[in-house]
Amino acid sequence: MEASGITKIECPLFTASLRKGIEVVDIQDADAIPDEYIEMQVTEKVDKAALKRDIKAGKEINGVSLKRNPTTITIK
DSSP states (O other): OTTTTOOEEEOSSOEEEOOOOOOOOOOSOGGGSOGGGOOOOOOOOOOHHHHHHHHHTTOOOTTOOOOOOOOOOOOO
16 A cells, blocks of 8 residues: 555445554664663563463362363454
């Protein structure tokens, strides 16, 4: 659309339009950034794959159970 100069296409089923992109910070060299712009983050993450594996193997783990998500449809 951009190459042909079209900014908006309207049809009965949809409307497609171009929108100017937002400004983002592009970091080329993270090591060159001053320390005042660096924040330290420490996070814990649950290993869901290990939990699932162990539960399926018959291990009982407090506070955890398996459930099945709702059925979905795939259209290609």
